[in-house]
Amino acid sequence: MLYSRYFIPTMKETPSDAEVVSHQLMLRAGMIRKLASGIYNYLPLGLRSIRKFENIVREEMNKADAIEMLMPSVQPAELWQESGRWAFYGKELLRFKDRKEAEFCMGPTHEEVITDMVRREIKSYRQMPINFYQIQGKFRDEIRPRFGLMRGREFIMKDAYSFDVDSSAADLSYEKMFNAYMRIFERCGLNFRAVEADTGSIGGSSSHEFMVLADSGEDAIVSCDACRYAANVEKAESPLFTVACNDTVESLQKVSTPEMKTIADVAAFLNVATNKTVKTLVYASDTGELVMALLRGDHELNELKLKNHLGWDEIVMATEEQIFAVTGSPVGFLGPIGLKNDIPVIADRVVKGMTNMVMGANEKDQHFINANRVRDFEVSGFIDIRTVEAGDACPRCDSGKLEMWRGIEVGHVFKLGTKYSKALNATYLDANGKEQIIFMGCYGIGIGRTVAAAIEQNHDENGIIFPIPIAPFHCSVVAVNTKDSGVMAAAEQIYLTLENLGIEVLFDDRDERPGVKFKDNDLIGIPLRIVVGSKGLAEGKVELKVRSTGEVLSISPEEVPATVKQLIDTALIQKNC
Ligand code: ATP
Numbered sequence: 001m002l003y004s005r006y007f008i009p010t011m012k013e014t015p016s017d018a019e020v021v022s023h024q025l026m027l028r029a030g031m032i033r034k035l036a037s038g039i040y041n042y043l044p045l046g047l048r049s050i051r052k053f054e055n056i057v058r059e060e061m062n063k064a065d066a067i068e069m070l071m072p073s074v075q076p077a078e079l080w081q082e083s084g085r086w087a088f089y090g091k092e093l094l095r096f097k098d099r100k101e102a103e104f105c106m107g108p109t110h111e112e113v114i115t116d117m118v119r120r121e122i123k124s125y126r127q128m129p130i131n132f133y134q135i136q137g138k139f140r141d142e143i144r145p146r147f148g149l150m151r152g153r154e155f156i157m158k159d160a161y162s163f164d165v166d167s168s169a170a171d172l173s174y175e176k177m178f179n180a181y182m183r184i185f186e187r188c189g190l191n192f193r194a195v196e197a198d199t200g201s202i203g204g205s206s207s208h209e210f211m212v213l214a215d216s217g218e219d220a221i222v223s224c225d226a227c228r229y230a231a232n233v234e235k236a237e238s239p240l241f242t243v244a245c246n247d248t249v250e251s252l253q254k255v256s257t258p259e260m261k262t263i264a265d266v267a268a269f270l271n272v273a274t275n276k277t278v279k280t281l282v283y284a285s286d287t288g289e290l291v292m293a294l295l296r297g298d299h300e301l302n303e304l305k306l307k308n309h310l311g312w313d314e315i316v317m318a319t320e321e322q323i324f325a326v327t328g329s330p331v332g333f334l335g336p337i338g339l340k341n342d343i344p345v346i347a348d349r350v351v352k353g354m355t356n357m358v359m360g361a362n363e364k365d366q367h368f369i370n371a372n373r374v375r376d377f378e379v380s381g382f383i384d385i386r387t388v389e390a391g392d393a394c395p396r397c398d399s400g401k402l403e404m405w406r407g408i409e410v411g412h413v414f415k416l417g418t419k420y421s422k423a424l425n426a427t428y429l430d431a432n433g434k435e436q437i438i439f440m441g442c443y444g445i446g447i448g449r450t451v452a453a454a455i456e457q458n459h460d461e462n463g464i465i466f467p468i469p470i471a472p473f474h475c476s477v478v479a480v481n482t483k484d485s486g487v488m489a490a491a492e493q494i495y496l497t498l499e500n501l502g503i504e505v506l507f508d509d510r511d512e513r514p515g516v517k518f519k520d521n522d523l524i525g526i527p528l529r530i531v532v533g534s535k536g537l538a539e540g541k542v543e544l545k546v547r548s549t550g551e552v553l554s555i556s557p558e559e560v561p562a563t564v565k566q567l568i569d570t571a572l573i574q575k576n577c
Pocket residue numbers: 109140142149150151152153155157200409410411412444445446447448449450
């Protein structure tokens with residue numbers, strides 16, 4: 001490809017509306033341009049990277065026996081009404097009517113459409129296991145589209161759906177997809193973790209997210225430094241604390257704590273450690289149910305764990321009025337002793353081992369000291385409701401400690417069970433001719449998000465450093481002085497030889513100063529650069545620069561093809577084994 005005939009509109013300035021590095025660099029490198037909020041044009045260079053990644057995904061999906069198809073973006077409302085998600089999905093679902101007033105939506109995901117196809121076409125146990133996938137544009141009217149392709153409204157996803165005769169067969173399909181995902185992200189040379197995840201609104205029994213580690217990641221994840229346990233913090237189990245409690249039980253006392261509303265203030269005022277205090281929180285469901293949650297003062301509540309335990313659809317902090325109605329107290333002085341009205345009290349498991357606790361007295365400016373369970377108050381259950389922290393013991397192994405990371409979710413695999421097949425009545429006939437419900441799994445990868453995440457992880461102050469497997473071009477040839485016909489001829493010769501070898505080369509033949517060319521080449525992140533200049537040529541040498549390491553080799557033009565090929569093959573083959 002000739003740079004002068006190609007289209008790479010690079011920008012010198014960092015666009016002010018781009019917050020994260022990948023978004024800034026994708027704009028500056030001329031990979032994408034915004035059309036509307038969360039909606040982008042993929043310019044030629046950006047599209048090349050996207051296609052590279054899609055091909056890796058496609059190869060691994062095919063290897064794992066998934067079968068490619070393509071479903072429409074526009075989906076009829078009836079299917080969503082049948083699954084129950086028309087009402088449930090909320091504003092992320094972009095809905096509209098056609099000229100006959102029939103309701104439709106832009107597909108944010110395709111469980112309904114594929115299940116409808118399968119219920120019509122799959123009739124017998126002999127047709128399973130089967131797994132269909134597509135690489136296709138999704139639309140989600142995200143509340144806060146941001147970070148470029150990372151959280152768009154229109155974005156490309158690979159989604160796959162497996163269909164099996166029973167739960168254990170579905171587990172095997174899940175495992176196959178899990179392993180394919182591991183290979184996909186390994187082949188891209190990304191530093192990532194597969195973490196246990198909450199199943200969220202898609203439902204189902206278990207799931208893993210694939211997280212690319214990056215400081216700008218929206219998710220917090222933990223992994224054990226000794227075993228393979230890793231989880232999204234939303235889901236991570238906290239280890240069971242065994243606290244030695246040989247304190248003598250003291251008598252309950254109410255003490256004055258004027259204006260002391262936070263744990264830190266109360267602990268400092270009473271001169272006790274925060275881990276002797278109890279944090280009391282009141283939460284409400286969307287239907288107005290209330291619950292009181294108790295945690296050790298220095299711990300944080302994990303709302304999702306509490307919500308999942310209660311089986312609520314929504315969980316929000318209770319309002320001051322709701323709180324006053326059950327406790328008779330303003331916020332800041334709450335506790336489980338002397339409640340005005342009945343409310344279930346759930347305590348984190350750690351609270352079970354605490355004695356002589358400090359907690360609010362349900363009265364303005366008053367706290368209790370030496371509060372003890374059973375004698376002074378009861379709880380309806382001890383549940384793991386705290387958010388794990390870095391340094392916590394691993395919940396799975398004896399020796400490990402949890403490390404904390406920020407991650408970008410690039411892939412997600414779910415065991416769906418029979419959630420959609422039941423709702424849409426997708427059944428098959430077993431070997432005895434008996435009708436059975438199909439078991440499903442679903443598996444997504446954000447294509448654009450992965451390319452953006454790769455840039456988050458691979459860049460420097462000069463621009464992108466593409467991992468070779470998803471680089472838009474493997475290599476560039478930069479002719480330093482285009483006026484020198486000897487340089488141009490040598491550069492062109494190298495370019496043509498490389499192209500003939502099947503190497504993807506960008507020939508920077510532009511009539512620009514060398515500094516401009518080097519800057520652009522660094523910015524767009526091509527992994528290997530061959531610089532052809534008159535001085536070097538006079539000595540029979542050209543320069544080969546490796547973008548990722550900064551290493552510069554001085555080699556003869558004849559050595560270029562073999563050296564370049566070897567560097568590329570090493571990167572591709574190593575990752576592909
Ligand atoms: P998130 O929690 O980030 O909103 P999700 O759980 O809604 O993601 P899934 O429904 O599991 O995402 O979609 C599968 C994959 O599609 C995700 O792992 C992610 O890589 C990608 N994806 C989801 N939403 C977006 C988006 N708005 N823009 C780009 N990619 C997305």
